[in-house]
Amino acid sequence: MPKIVDHDQYRKELLNQCFDLFAEKGYASVTMRQIASWLDVSTGTLYHYFPNKEMLFAQFVDELSQRDILQAKTEMTAGQTLSDRIRIVFDYFERNRDYFFKQTLICVDFHQQMHREGIEISDPMKQVGERIEQSVEELLIELLGFDEPELVSFLMTFIDGLMMSDMYVTRRVDFQKQGELIIKMINAYVEKHPNSIAPDLKSLT
Template sequence: MPKIVDHDQYRKELLNKCFNLFAEKGYAAITMRQIAEGLQVSTGTLYHYFPNKEALFEQVVEELAQRDILQAKAEVDSGQTLGDRLHILFSYFERNRDHFFKQMLLCVDFHQHLQREGAEPSDSMKGVSERIEKSITNLTTGLLGVNDPHLVSFLMTFIDGLMLSQMYGCKPVDFAAQAQLLTNLLEAYLEKRAQEELLLS
């Protein structure tokens, strides 16, 4: 009896393994043949699931982002207060700092490659970015307890900045201290906003 293959599950397994291959060699340098060799599959198998390297990369980015967001949400949901949830979130980033640092470097490499080629991200890549942004917005809106796109953007920029600071050769980020500082800032901001809304009502 022929073996029944769950193609969607197999595709996800390939995507999870691809991240380390991309991170090791960089988007621009690695070829589909090298990816196939790293996965120990034929190039035909790889092209069966992914039409080209860019499509493969897009799916790797989306799969990892959605997985990371779900994991972060599962942890953050256990926090009772804003401070609790921010400390949990920052603890999550601290435990996985190498993973997120690799992701950031890989995305920079991808965009540098596009610039060198004089190309723009494809429509499908823009769609991936929009879906990830929506998921992040939902996560941070639940984290903060308010629907404020500017506040969501600020929070994500703040976290990206902490990650980027490691590229400058600085000492490791004290995530707990940063979480406390951010909690103090956000609590003051949200209290002021609540007072302003009370005056307007």
């Protein structure tokens, strides 16, 4: 085992490897021993890098969200028209469909963990949660290039729905088709209601 000089660097590497494990089993069902064995280290080492299981998970989610935002920013570049922009967003989620489904499971887990009764949510955890929410929204707005709250909310909600869709085994949502449908719907909507639309949005269509 190569000695990692940079403590913090190694900590993050460990966290990054936890993704599939947490996604598949869920926080509460994974034991520290399983994590350690998955990472090919001893439990002692785990406790050397993380004070306890809860903080490990919190740091994991934190790290995860930071990476995600960064990744999304670099991979998605704004398109010219509204259609392009929506298409880019849907493409991105389609390409990383598996990843985002797992990420959703993790988020739900994190949410439950944070809200389980009788336990005071530690400030760091709360902040993690809020930071994620904020930055995802900001990113979407930036990508779409307009700030029409209703419409942004609509798209975000729909994307949340998409990320959940792989929970259903018998159904299979086609991200591409859904994207095209939504593009058509929004275009038709914008055409029909030109006055209820913000200027920045109108300029895109």
